[in-house]
Amino acid sequence: MLVGFVWGLYLIFFENYVDYQQRETVNIMYLHVPSAWMCMSAYALMAVASAVSLIWRHPLADLTAKATAPIGMAFTALALITGSLWGKPMWGTWWEWDGRMTSVLVLFFLYMGYIALWQAIDNFDKAAKAASILALVGVINLPIIKFSVEWWNTLHQPASFMRSGGMAVDWGLMGPMVAMLVAFNAYYVTVLLWRMKAELMERRLQAISMGMAAGR
Amino acid sequence: MTEQQAFEHLSFYGDDLTCERGGRVVFSDLSFALSSGQALLLRGPNGSGKSSLLRLLAGFLAPTRGGFGYKHGPDKEAISLGYRLGDFTTLIHYVGHQTALKPVFTARETLTQAAALFGHDHQLVDDALNALNLGALADLSVRYFSEGQQRRLALARLIASPRPIWLLDEPTNGLDADSAELLTNLMKQHLTNGGMIIAATHLEMDIDANTLNLKDFLPRQNFNSDTRFDWSMEESA
Amino acid sequence: MSRSFFALLKRDLQLGWRQGNTSVMVVAFFIMAISLFPFGVGPEMTVLGRISAGVLWVALLFSAMLSLDRLFQADFEDGSLEQLTLSPTPLSAIVFAKCVAHWINTALPLIIATPIMSVLLNLPSNALPTMIIAMLIGSPALSFIGAVGAGLTVAIRRGGVLVSLLVLPLYIPSLIFGVSAVDGAINNIASGPSLLILAAISLFSMVIGPLAATAAIRLALE
Numbered sequence: 001m002l003v004g005f006v007w008g009l010y011l012i013f014f015e016n017y018v019d020y021q022q023r024e025t026v027n028i029m030y031l032h033v034p035s036a037w038m039c040m041s042a043y044a045l046m047a048v049a050s051a052v053s054l055i056w057r058h059p060l061a062d063l064t065a066k067a068t069a070p071i072g073m074a075f076t077a078l079a080l081i082t083g084s085l086w087g088k089p090m091w092g093t094w095w096e097w098d099g100r101m102t103s104v105l106v107l108f109f110l111y112m113g114y115i116a117l118w119q120a121i122d123n124f125d126k127a128a129k130a131a132s133i134l135a136l137v138g139v140i141n142l143p144i145i146k147f148s149v150e151w152w153n154t155l156h157q158p159a160s161f162m163r164s165g166g167m168a169v170d171w172g173l174m175g176p177m178v179a180m181l182v183a184f185n186a187y188y189v190t191v192l193l194w195r196m197k198a199e200l201m202e203r204r205l206q207a208i209s210m211g212m213a214a215g216r
Numbered sequence: 217m218t219e220q221q222a223f224e225h226l227s228f229y230g231d232d233l234t235c236e237r238g239g240r241v242v243f244s245d246l247s248f249a250l251s252s253g254q255a256l257l258l259r260g261p262n263g264s265g266k267s268s269l270l271r272l273l274a275g276f277l278a279p280t281r282g283g284f285g286y287k288h289g290p291d292k293e294a295i296s297l298g299y300r301l302g303d304f305t306t307l308i309h310y311v312g313h314q315t316a317l318k319p320v321f322t323a324r325e326t327l328t329q330a331a332a333l334f335g336h337d338h339q340l341v342d343d344a345l346n347a348l349n350l351g352a353l354a355d356l357s358v359r360y361f362s363e364g365q366q367r368r369l370a371l372a373r374l375i376a377s378p379r380p381i382w383l384l385d386e387p388t389n390g391l392d393a394d395s396a397e398l399l400t401n402l403m404k405q406h407l408t409n410g411g412m413i414i415a416a417t418h419l420e421m422d423i424d425a426n427t428l429n430l431k432d433f434l435p436r437q438n439f440n441s442d443t444r445f446d447w448s449m450e451e452s453a
Numbered sequence: 454m455s456r457s458f459f460a461l462l463k464r465d466l467q468l469g470w471r472q473g474n475t476s477v478m479v480v481a482f483f484i485m486a487i488s489l490f491p492f493g494v495g496p497e498m499t500v501l502g503r504i505s506a507g508v509l510w511v512a513l514l515f516s517a518m519l520s521l522d523r524l525f526q527a528d529f530e531d532g533s534l535e536q537l538t539l540s541p542t543p544l545s546a547i548v549f550a551k552c553v554a555h556w557i558n559t560a561l562p563l564i565i566a567t568p569i570m571s572v573l574l575n576l577p578s579n580a581l582p583t584m585i586i587a588m589l590i591g592s593p594a595l596s597f598i599g600a601v602g603a604g605l606t607v608a609i610r611r612g613g614v615l616v617s618l619l620v621l622p623l624y625i626p627s628l629i630f631g632v633s634a635v636d637g638a639i640n641n642i643a644s645g646p647s648l649l650i651l652a653a654i655s656l657f658s659m660v661i662g663p664l665a666a667t668a669a670i671r672l673a674l675e
Contacts, residue, residue, distance in 0.1 A: 109622040116618050120609045123238055129672050130605050134619060137601050137665050141623050144654065148626035152633065210239060276535060276674045306541045314532025320471035321464075332460030335541045373536075 030176050032082035034184040035075045036100075039107060042072030042188065046114070047139035050132035060196075062128035065135060066118055067195035071188060073111035079104055099153035103146045110138045124203065226286060226307075226380055227251035228412050233282035235268050242268050243433040245282070252380075255403065255413040255423055260430030266416035267312070269430070270383045273414065274310040286381075306335070310383045315370040319359035323350055323369050326358060327376040334377040344375035347402060349395070363390050371399060374406070382406060384415040457542040458550050465554030475520055476562040483516040483563050487570050498575040505574035506584065506635035509567060513588060514624050517559050517595040521620065522613040524555055524603035525670060534607075535674060544670065548604075548663040552596045560592035576635075583638035583648075591631045591651040597662030598623045604669030626654050 046068045053061035083101055084094045095101070117134055121127035229249040235242045242265035250256055258266040271277045273284060286307060317326060327341045345351050348368040358366065367390040374382055382403075388396045400422050403413055407423070415421070469475040490508050494500055501508075528534040537547050564585060571581055602620035606612030630651045637644030 106622050106625060109618075113615075113619040113622065116615055117605060120606070120612070120615055125239075126608075126672060126675065130669060133601070133665050133668050133672075134605055137623070137661065140661060141626075144626050144657075145622070148629045148650075152629040207239065274535070275538065278675070305539045308539055310535060310539060312532055312535060314530075314535070316532035316536045318468060318472075318531070318533070320468065329460055329464050330536065333457045333536065333540045333542075335457055337456075 028082050028086040030180045032079060032086060033177060034180045035082065036079040036104065037181065038184050038188055039072055039075035039079050039104065042068050042075060043107060043111070043139065043142070046072060047135050050135035053128060054132045054136070059128075062124075062132070063196045063199050064192070065131065066128070067192050067199055069111055069115050069118070071191050071195070073108065073115065075184075075188075076104060076108045076111055080108065097153065099150040102153065103149045106145050106149065107142070110142075114138070124206075225252060226410070226412070228284075228286045228381055230273070230284035231282050233269070233272065233284065234280045235265060235272055235277065236280045237265075237268060241280075243430055246428075246430075246433040247282075248428055250412045250414070250426075252410040252412065253407050255407055255415070255425035257421065257425045257427050258414065258416040258430060259418075259427055264430035264434070266430055267385050270310065270312070270385050270414065270416055274308055274383050275305055307379055308381045308383060309374050309377075309379045310385075311370055311374065311387060312385045313389070315366050317358045317361075317366055317369060320357060322355050322357055323361075323372075324354045326369060327372055330373045331377045334379070336377040338376075340376050340378070344372040347375045347398075348372045349398060364392055364395060367391055368395055368398075371402075375402065380411050382411065382413045382415070384413065384417075386416055386418070388417060388419050388421070457540045458546055461537070461542075461547055462550045462554050465551055466557060469554065469558035475558050479516050479520060479559045480562045480566050482519060483512050483566060484570065486512045486515060487574065490574070502575035502577060505571060505576035506580070506632050506639070508574060509570060509576070509584065510588075510628050510631045510635075512570075513560070513563055513567075513592065514595060514621070514628060516563055517592065518599060518617055518620060518624075520555070520559050521599040521603045522606065522616045524551060524600060525607045525666075525673075526603070526612070529607045529670075529673060534670060538671075538674065545663045545667040548600060548666045548670065549659070552593075552600050552659075552662065552666075555599070556593055556596040560588075560595060564588045564592065577639050580635050580638040583644050584635045587631045587634040587644075587648060587651060590648055590655060591627045592655075594627045594651075594655040594658040595624060597655070597658040598627075600662045600666040601669065604666035604673070607670060608673040627651065630654065 046065045049061045049065035049068065052058060053065060080101065083104070087096060087101075088094050114131055114134055118127050118131050121130055227250060229247075231247050233246045234244040242263075246269070248256060258269060260266055268277065272279055321329070323345060324341060327344055328338045331338055331341060342351070342354075345354050348371055350365065350368055350372060353361070353365065358369065361369065371387060387399055391399060396419070403415075403421070403423055406413060413423075413425075415425075487508060490504070491501060494504065525534060528537065538544055540547060567585060567588060568581060571584060576584065599616070599620050601623075602616040605619060606615050609615060630647045634644040634647035634651060636642075637647055
């Protein structure tokens, strides 16, 4: 993970091809694009874990889904914040009700609801099942929300502002981007494992406490 | 009484049932068998799982292990085994601690709705009201009922839509001596008609019944965090 | 099976009317919420006219959501939900009936109140029929999606805020197409496509909603 970050940051700051129009602000994209990518794949993973939990009832799937949500939400927040920081010099405004930003915002809401539901139910197994149902309903609705937001956006605003120049093809830009994507993925896996371990320990602690209560 | 005829030659059984609540095993390896006209009284201290067993048999809870079902006819194979099978629930009445009454409806409305919900028409509603001595209160809102009257109305559902298996959780709670006797007689009647009753009660009831003491099915070890998955598997060092 | 379905539908409708008259309160909320907007954005009729479709739809979402937390909770607390699972009718069909009752008790009165409120907000009168049609087509989704949130929070005390957190993001598509249908009518663009999508969302939620809500209710009864 660290290697990926260092490599990516090195490429960004020292080997970087600077877009003549966007100048250094384009660097924000190296945070923005991977976090936007991660916030979606984290939700997908959460939904898959939820489906596994509902079908095969494996507790590790519950743990994975639960541990993924806060990370995914953090990525979503990062994507929104970096997008906003990039938007200010580029579009001249902190926030645009642009189709992508809006659907990421909705994704943020979905994460929020998911985490709130986990917190509201005490019993782990029940919370896991309820959250799984919610995650699946969310993932079914996500394409509909995405579609409607994009559609709504084209209705209200002609897409005139997306003039991010030439970053799709140039390897000088793609190199650090790939490095950052790898780094973000590695970060995600690391934190996920940490969170799952912490969660496991908490469960163990609960089991021990329950045993003590039963022993009395 | 044609419905009651159908009650005959039915048997109801549970095999090696194990139940967990909140990570704690409540009872394990519990088996029982009942056939038409028999009753089973559940005994045991608080928390021994009487209510859990009834809720499990009513399909609200999934057993961790084991299964239950019924057999129709003397020689036939088991029709249904397990839990939440659609046709199984149509045999069962469950009366728990909660009365499931809405204060804004009259007694008659309540029973008509209950019968309709269970797929019956209202022809037995008046019988049910009279059977529990509620005939005079038939058109009064449940709002004005005393606790005992509410309990009786909840029990009147048993009569309003005939079903062979009664699962009763502390049915005498909140009833005075007369009403308790009324209930005992209804239970006897149900058994004579070929029905079956499983009831959790701490009172002696004057009916012919087998007794199942939940104390005999306490789990072997006292707690087990989760039988599906051992949370403590990691780092025992 | 249909006997239990309609018996339950009737029961829930009667409950709504006899138990503190849910519909009247929801309509009162709807009217008050809408009346706040002129205070917020100023009384200029042209401005109000331009935002009227959105305001009406947002008010509809909030009003429909307001009574969601009691959709299953009352039945859960008094034990009725347990009785409902013992019906020969599948629980998902029973949940469907409860959603229909919720729609009739909340959304329908709001739609009836909409013409009056649209006058207060200066909605162009040629757009009113489309507004009503869009609401009729789109609002069932609110009850059926809402049932999922209501089911998931049924065992949670004070679950009202949580319901809105869970349900509002899922309401966005209905809102978007509901408003765009009316905008279409105002600007003389065909609003047919928006209405069709609105209908698709409603039909889709009629399938997904009861299934997910049923799973959630089973879970709460455990």
